Amino acid sequence: MYIMREYVKSGGGQMYFGSVRFFKDLIVIGIATILALSLGLAIFFGVKYSSLKKEVEENSAVPVISDVGDNTADEKKSLEEFYNDMTKQGYDDDEILSMIEEKSPEAFDKYVANVRMIRNAPAYTKAFPDLYVEAPKKNGISDKTIYLTFDDGPCENTWNILSILDKYNIKATFFMCGADTEEEIAVMKKCVEKGHTIGIHSVSHDYEKIYTDVDSFLADMQETSDNIYNATGVKPNIIRFAGGSVNSYNKKISKELCEEVTRRGYVYFDWNVSGQDASQNATWTSVYNNILNGVGNRNNAIVLLHNKNVSVYVTEDIIIALKNRGYSFDRLTNETTPSQFVLPTDEELSEQ
Ligand SMILES: [Zn+2]
Structure with missing residues (x-):
């Protein structure tokens, strides 16, 4: 041990x-x-x-926006979200734009264009949010076809026009001012029931009032559309401006008006043949000759008529004469290629 x-x-x-x-x-x-x-x-x-x-x-301070899709709608949404996030974090617009420019130049271009478009858009584009329809995907027009259009209804004469169209099994188009009475509502309904097209015209038909500015025009258009919808259950998607798309009352704003109704999905129709049946001097002979001579050798025509007494007298004879020339008749839809007046140029407007 x-x-x-x-x-x-x-x-x-x-x-x-x-x-x-x-x-x-x-x-x-x-x-x-x-x-x-x-x-x-x-x-x-x-x-x-x-x-x-x-x-x-x-x-996370500078989120990458490379996950932005090719689809414009997705991209817009992502950019909006990005913009909102950055705004919440206290960045100002210029800082946000530089971030986007750095991360995605392509998105930057589109975003800037989008921001500018929204900021520069006239105030009326935000008004009347219900006054939108789906725009047609394509437009076309049939050969040897006459599109009869009757403006300023409904009224008592509309019944007579309907029975003439019925007799020849023809479809036509009515640009309506809206129904006030039970009788007018009934005839409007009958138009839809018989397969004719109802388009928006003007509930007031007061040129000075509706062509004051774009807002006034849209207010009248909204009222007309609502009136037709309430009477028939059909939301109209074509329009004829009272007095045509370019007239002495609206010349200065005609471009804005036409662009705005088109932007909202509507197709507007002027005419290339007029019966001039709304004129005080109109007679059976004058209306008949205006239309027959106006159609001439045209391949197709959009014919302006009204719901006047003289229009009722002459319509049957016009149908017979044009049928004899080999024409068919049809109604307008938003897929028909419209006849539209030439808009005034900037020079023409500045000369005024
Ligand atoms: Zn009219």
């Missing part, structure tokens, strides 16, 4: 391994290693974490 203890005290030889001191040292070294390793890992991950955190913060 003694010898053994002495030997250990001397610390020499192979007996160190497995000795108490060996185990003490082993424990100390183990603890030190674990501490060092933990510290190292802690420092490593600490640095890594803080750089990751910084990266995340940087990226």
